[in-house]
Amino acid sequence: MAEKTLATMFWDRVERSADSPAQQLKRGGKWETLTWREVGEAARELATALIALGRKRGDAVGVLSASRAEWVQADFAIFSAGCVTIPIYPTYPADLIQYIVNDAEVRTLIVEDPVQLAKVLEVRGTMERLEQVVVMQGYEGKEPSPFIHTWEAFRRLGRESADRLKGELATRVTETKPEDVATIVYTSGTTGPPKGVVQIHRNHMAALEAAAQVLRVEEGWVHLLFLPLAHSFGRLESFTGVHRGLTTAFAESIDKLRENLPEVRPHFLVSVPRVFEKVYAGVLAKAEAGSPLKKKIFRWAVGVGKEASRLKQAKLPVTGALAVKYRLAHTLVFSKMHEALGGRLVFAISGGAPLSREIAEFFHAAGILILEGYGLTETCPILSANRTDAFKFGSVGQAIPGVGLKIASDGEILGRGSNIAKGYFKKPEATAEVFLPDGWFATGDIGKIDPEGFLFITDRKKDLIVTAGGMNIAPQNIENLLKGDPFISQVMVHGDKRPYPVALITVNPEELTKFAKEQGILNLDPAALVKHPKVVERVSRIVEQRNTELQSYAKIKKFAILPGDFTVENGFLTPTLKVKRKVIREEYRDALEELYR
Numbered sequence: 105m106a107e108k109t110l111a112t113m114f115w116d117r118v119e120r121s122a123d124s125p126a127q128q129l130k131r132g133g134k135w136e137t138l139t140w141r142e143v144g145e146a147a148r149e150l151a152t153a154l155i156a157l158g159r160k161r162g163d164a165v166g167v168l169s170a171s172r173a174e175w176v177q178a179d180f181a182i183f184s185a186g187c188v189t190i191p192i193y194p195t196y197p198a199d200l201i202q203y204i205v206n207d208a209e210v211r212t213l214i215v216e217d218p219v220q221l222a223k224v225l226e227v228r229g230t231m232e233r234l235e236q237v238v239v240m241q242g243y244e245g246k247e248p249s250p251f252i253h254t255w256e257a258f259r260r261l262g263r264e265s266a267d268r269l270k271g272e273l274a275t276r277v278t279e280t281k282p283e284d285v286a287t288i289v290y291t292s293g294t295t296g297p298p299k300g301v302v303q304i305h306r307n308h309m310a311a312l313e314a315a316a317q318v319l320r321v322e323e324g325w326v327h328l329l330f331l332p333l334a335h336s337f338g339r340l341e342s343f344t345g346v347h348r349g350l351t352t353a354f355a356e357s358i359d360k361l362r363e364n365l366p367e368v369r370p371h372f373l374v375s376v377p378r379v380f381e382k383v384y385a386g387v388l389a390k391a392e393a394g395s396p397l398k399k400k401i402f403r404w405a406v407g408v409g410k411e412a413s414r415l416k417q418a419k420l421p422v423t424g425a426l427a428v429k430y431r432l433a434h435t436l437v438f439s440k441m442h443e444a445l446g447g448r449l450v451f452a453i454s455g456g457a458p459l460s461r462e463i464a465e466f467f468h469a470a471g472i473l474i475l476e477g478y479g480l481t482e483t484c485p486i487l488s489a490n491r492t493d494a495f496k497f498g499s500v501g502q503a504i505p506g507v508g509l510k511i512a513s514d515g516e517i518l519g520r521g522s523n524i525a526k527g528y529f530k531k532p533e534a535t536a537e538v539f540l541p542d543g544w545f546a547t548g549d550i551g552k553i554d555p556e557g558f559l560f561i562t563d564r565k566k567d568l569i570v571t572a573g574g575m576n577i578a579p580q581n582i583e584n585l586l587k588g589d590p591f592i593s594q595v596m597v598h599g600d601k602r603p604y605p606v607a608l609i610t611v612n613p614e615e616l617t618k619f620a621k622e623q624g625i626l627n628l629d630p631a632a633l634v635k636h637p638k639v640v641e642r643v644s645r646i647v648e649q650r651n652t653e654l655q656s657y658a659k660i661k662k663f664a665i666l667p668g669d670f671t672v673e674n675g676f677l678t679p680t681l682k683v684k685r686k687v688i689r690e691e692y693r694d695a696l697e698e699l700y701r
Contacts, residue, residue, distance in 0.1 A: 109305040110286055110343065111183040111277045113312075117346050118144035124324065126345075128353035128368065129173045135353075135367065143177060149262030150181030152273055154212060156265040157236060161186035161276060162285070164208045168192040168201060168224070169216035171333045172354050174240045174255065176342050178214050179333070183305075186276035189287040190300075191334035193679040194220060195672050200298075202227040204290050208300060208529065211235050217242040221252070282306035288529050289336055291481050292678040300529030303336075307484040310522035311340060312347045314504040318489050319453070319475075323349040325371040328364060328446075330355035330379075335680050336485035337456050341374045362444070369446035376456040377463070378681045380474060384463045385590030385612060387441060393618075405433035409469030416468070417497070438470040451475055451492055455485075456680050458561060460584040461498040468497070476500050478559060482538070482545055487519045488559045499558040509559060510544075516565055517551045518544040550578070567685065569600045575657040577605055582660065583683075585653060589646045591615045594670040594677075596688050597660070598696055604661040606699040608692055609643060610669045630667040640665065662699040666692070 108116070118140045126140040138146075154165065165182045167189060169175050182189045190208045192201055194216060201223055205213060213234060215221050221239055228234070238253045245252055253261075286305045290298035327345065329352050331338030345352040353368040355361055361379070391402040412422045412430045422430055434442075442449065451473045454464075464474050477489035478500035487509060490501035503509045507521035524545045527535035538546040550568065551561045563578030570576055579597035586595045586607065593612045599605035611634065620626055623638045633639060643665055651659040670676035676688050689696065 107282055108309055109183070109280050109282055109284070110308055111180065111186075111280055111305075113309070114147070114180045114183070114346050115144070115277060117349060118147075121323075121349050124349065125351045127173045127176070128326070128351060130354075130356050130364070130367075137351075138173065143173075146174075146177040146259065147181040147184060148273070149259040149266075150178055151184040151262070151276075152265050152269050153258045153262035154181065154185040154187060155269050155272055155276070156261055157212060159185055159187050159212060161280075163187045163212075164190050164210045164288070166190040166192055166205060166208070166210040166213040167333075168194060168196075168213060168220050169240060169333075170194045170357070171329055171331065171338060172216070172240070173352075175333050176345075176352065179339075179342070180346070183280070183286060184273065184277050186280050186284075188285050191287065191289055191339070193292065193332060193334040195679050196223075198223040198226040202230055203297060204300075205231050205234055208288055208290075209233050212238065214238045214240065216240050280305065282309065285526075287339075289334075289339075289481050292335070292680055292682075299531060299534060301336075301481045302526040302529050303484050304526060307523050307525055308340075308343060310506060311484045311486050311504075312343055314506050314521075314523070315340070315344060315486060315489075316348065317505050318491055319344075320492065321348050321350065321372065324351065326351045326353055326368060327372050327374065328353045328355055328361075328368045328370040329374070330358050330361060330364075331374060331376065331456075332679055335456070336479075336481045337374070337376075337680070340485060365444065365446045369448050371448055371450050373445070373449065373452040375452065375454060376681055377454055377459040378457075380452070380454060380459060380463055380467065381587060383441075383445075384466060385615070388590045389615060389618070402437055405437035406466070406469055408433045409438065409471070410465065413465060413468045417495075434471060441470050441472070445472070453477060453489075455479065457682055458580055458584055460588045462585075462588040464497045478561060480547060482525045483519055483521075483547075484523045484525060486523065487517075487521075487547075496554075496556075496558045499554070499560050501559065502557040503559070508544075509553060511551065511553060512546070514565075515550040515552075515562075517547045517549045517559070517561070519547060520544045569597070569605060571599055571605070571657060572601055572603045573657065577658045579605070582607070582650075582654065582658060585650045586646065586660075588650075591619070591642060591646060594683065596670075596683050596685060598689065602700060605658060606696065607647070607660045607663040608666055608688065608695065609663050610666050611639070611643065613669065634665040634667050664692075664695045664699060666695075 122141040123139050125137045126143045127138040128135055165187045167175055167178055179189050190210050192204055215237055224237055236251055238258045240255045243254055282305045284305055285302055287303050288300040290300050327350055329341055333339055333342060355364045408429045415422050454474050455477045459476050467474050475490040479486035486504055487507055488501045488503050510518050512518055520543045527539050548565045549561050550563050550565050551559055553559050563580050567579055568576055569579055582597045583595040586592050591612055592609060594610040596608045597605050625636050647660050647663055672679055676684055
């Protein structure tokens with residue numbers, strides 16, 4: 105398998121599992137299933153069409169779309185044609201799309217719908233190398249255009265060119281080498297324009313082989329994919345579906361997860377922490393809204409669950425009276441959570457950002473194991489992971505097979521292995537900064553490794569706050585601590601070269617609405633509502649309680665509650681839901697200054 109490419113891996117799967125389910129997607133309110141044979145047929149037609157349109161080996165082909173079945177079909181078609189996939193986030197504005205298309209020298213761009221097409225057409229005149237756009241759905245051109253192709257017309261071109269180009273396609277699949285570039289992934293970046301990370305086929309095959317040894321999944325299992333495929337984390341999940349012969353179900357959207365989970369009934373979930381945070385907040389809010397008896401039963405069940413969790417973490421059996429109580433707790437309380445998540449979840453995987461230990465322990469108490477892992481786009485995107493038989497909450501697990509980890513003298517985490525990307529596209533200086541000559545990659549994260557090899561991330565190197573008193577503070581730890589309360593949605597801790605740390609806080613809109621009703625403070629606009637003394641006092645209690653878990657120099661001395669949340673749409677979060685600190689600091693400079701007066 106080490107000498108395989110993503111293309112040969114795909115076609116081997118199509119041949120081996122031809123009539124087994126490969127993809128599930130919802131159309132017209134009904135779930136449809138595509139077999140591996142059908143997915144292979146789509147990929148073959150798309151790859152042939154790319155060749156027919158003049159795409160040569162090594163040409164860049166962009167995909168600008170939300171995660172969907174066609175995205176994956178296009179991805180493996182691009183690999184099969186010997187081309188390079190350039191993923192682009194569908195949330196990006198026209199100018200950023202233009203930047204990536206030009207930087208990567210994209211020749212063909214596959215877009216999701218007329219909304220994405222409109223952004224491309226807005227900047228078409230400044231993208232000289234772009235030769236054609238293919239629209240997946242919803243576009244009805246008035247007449248055939250050499251520049252714009254519908255998905256159906258594109259596939260038809262592939263069918264019509266099949267006999268003529270069959271040999272050429274086969275040659276491209278077999279002659280693509282493991283060291284050839286598979287994809288250039290542009291990091292969403294919390295500062296500056298995105299950098300293109302050059303990933304070769306061998307990088308991904310190494311990551312997939314290592315992940316297969318770490319995560320025990322069975323052929324035929326179903327997983328519900330909702331992460332953005334423009335991000336390497338979502339792409340690893342997609343590739344794993346092919347590598348392990350899974351059924352990949354595509355969520356309609358992240359907003360439809362609540363409906364899709366019980367419909368699809370996944371065996372495992374791959375997610376960023378934000379989804380688990382929302383489930384946790386929802387469960388706690390529902391429990392608090394119940395009768396005094398229901399609240400009592402809930403708290404008893406959580407207590408029993410945590411007792412059982414401690415034994416499981418120590419690899420001890422849950423027996424006797426505790427086992428009886430745990431089964432009762434499951435029946436009365438936890439079973440509802442399991443049903444909401446589909447009813448057959450074996451485990452969940454969290455990555456992309458730190459997961460609060462409190463949330464991980466709560467889910468485990470409820471009988472759902474969340475395995476946290478760690479990696480970056482530059483590591484395709486995995487370095488370490490917890491396993492079902494070896495995990496520690498608060499850690500990101502042990503190094504995966506084939507990866508070396510060490511801590512530099514300044515605390516930075518360094519990684520080395522076949523999964524490490526080749527560098528940044530057209531950026532030799534940026535590459536030299538972090539892709540070190542001895543093969544180690546400097547992650548930019550600060551951490552420590554315990555005696556058993558479990559890695560703990562303490563913060564981003566660039567995000568570390570050094571107070572005016574010279575004390576080092578890791579803001580993400582404090583932010584996660586505060587977000588453990590369902591009333592709080594997002595937090596940004598600030599305080600570099602300042603006497604003490606402060607926080608900008610946003611509140612959970614649903615919780616705020618409910619609280620306002622309970623307190624009789626309705627009919628206020630958001631800006632006035634978050635300044636109401638009762639809301640300020642509610643947040644103040646949370647901050648005071650969480651401060652008891654922090655060193656004196658790390659306690660939040662003052663905070664401001666913002667009227668709106670941080671979102672991808674308003675530019676305060678990256679597409680992978682990381683806080684854009686620089687952007688937020690600029691926007692709320694006056695509010696931050698006020699906290700130090």
